[in-house]
Amino acid sequence: MMIRIFVTGGTFDKEYNELNGELFFKDTHLPEMLRLGRSRVDVDIKTLMMIDSLQMTDDDREMIAQNCIETPSDKIVITHGTDTMVETAKKLAGRIPNKTIVLTGAMIPYKFGSSDGLFNLGSALAFVQALPTGVYVAMNGRWFNWDNVWKNRETGRFEELR
Amino acid sequence: MMIRIFVTGGTFDKEYNELNGELFFKDTHLPEMLRLGRSRVDVDIKTLMMIDSLQMTDDDREMIAQNCIETPSDKIVITHGTDTMVETAKKLAGRIPNKTIVLTGAMIPYKFGSSDGLFNLGSALAFVQALPTGVYVAMNGRWFNWDNVWKNRETGRFEELR
């Protein structure tokens, strides 16, 4: 049972450029994180884009959906910026039947030491193995159905709508 | 849905004593790890013991089983040393019906920076929420039924028996 991981960027993978003091993207840290977690899950990682999710366009989301449809795997984890993670989940819902899709991300870049990323990755990989087909967001140690979640920007937490 | 976390010690919670160069137990790091993971899961943590799992006796395991039986929660995570985690899982199996119990641990102490602990904690909390009733081991990003897992001490990995 191979799990497909699609990388789209987000805070997860941001790094600090010490020459100009800005945050930027270079490569994904997923393989390094899986090594650190001593993961023995059978995964196949593909980087679709490396962007801040506030910059994600409809075309980008369409591309993500196409990749979810075309992959032979029926278990998919998508790493994604938290700001528009719910929007992408909505775009995928209903279009990819018979697959379990889990979106996750991080509030703090993995490279900054105090990141929630490793915790979230562990939970997303577990949820994608154990939840029935559907589109979910995995954040704060919890899972949410795509149609019952929002990011509270005051607190930085994901919450149920009802 | 409250999740009960029982702490028993293990590598997870070991610390380095800089005065004598030995590893020892002080307090559990679970609350700190949950904060780092920005966890919003409703948990209740109880420390049952703080020991190396090679030192765990039958009486200790009986005490763990009693606590699993008596807690009103039907979702339980047990942090445990990896060396005898499977033995404890066996001891619990069949005795606590209608509950989901997930044992997890770490190969590297959380305080040592490069630990797999945060990843394992994220996955254990996810598995306990999503798996049906039963007794499981969650390590290496995977879940194992209590009767189909062993720790390969050559590689440090948990593997299926068959």
Place this chain on the structure above:
Amino acid sequence: MMIRIFVTGGTFDKEYNELNGELFFKDTHLPEMLRLGRSRVDVDIKTLMMIDSLQMTDDDREMIAQNCIETPSDKIVITHGTDTMVETAKKLAGRIPNKTIVLTGAMIPYKFGSSDGLFNLGSALAFVQALPTGVYVAMNGRWFNWDNVWKNRETGRFEELR
């Protein structure tokens, strides 16, 4: 022999705001860093400002100079953003005789895990104890006279002028 430490901000003390993804200043991390280094140096820390050194004005530099003049200590460490550290060193030179003043900073925020800050702080505290009176920059493990140093912004390194 008490050492006066003046904090002015800089990359050293920047933190990541997980709600908006921006870097900001809260409190100085100097006390935490000294604890981590098991420092037993007799120091007295005073925060003069918490700013990016690109924002530092002439008035700010005048205020730093006044504090250097007025402190009874003849050994002073100033933590400072790297971009205008040399400018501030020049402003101090010649005005504070009979004192050893060492400016230092970091290329990576201390809180980001992979920081050079702890190394630089160790070297700055050592240089201020061992160098004769004068105004110096301590970066990259080296010391530079105030009138023989520049920051190479291409490489992020401090170099001699001649």
Place this chain on the structure above:
Amino acid sequence: MMIRIFVTGGTFDKEYNELNGELFFKDTHLPEMLRLGRSRVDVDIKTLMMIDSLQMTDDDREMIAQNCIETPSDKIVITHGTDTMVETAKKLAGRIPNKTIVLTGAMIPYKFGSSDGLFNLGSALAFVQALPTGVYVAMNGRWFNWDNVWKNRETGRFEELR
């Protein structure tokens, strides 16, 4: 002005063996630490031994002394276990005229994240550049003459004798 660094092991370079839970030596972390500190000091690192300083014999100390004598560099840093660092300093004193020799170490292994090692390395490299010829111990942000220092094993701190 090239600085010679002799590595002898000590807590500095200890690692955690996740298969048996014991501490051990593999390679020195000095190059990694110098990279992290963005050090631009001209150094030449040579590993003389990788041992716990409680295991260090008279022959080992003689070998260290010979290396200090034979190196063309007149500035030497020795990384060393803290338990017998003072003993080695005494062995070197008086035998290597016209050189500045600084011994340093760490209370916590560098790989454990919360180490004082990076701070100590920064201060040792600074002291060796700025102090006159002699044999010194650099710990806790301070320098000590070889004949006026002891390690207080109750507190883990280095203190003056008088």
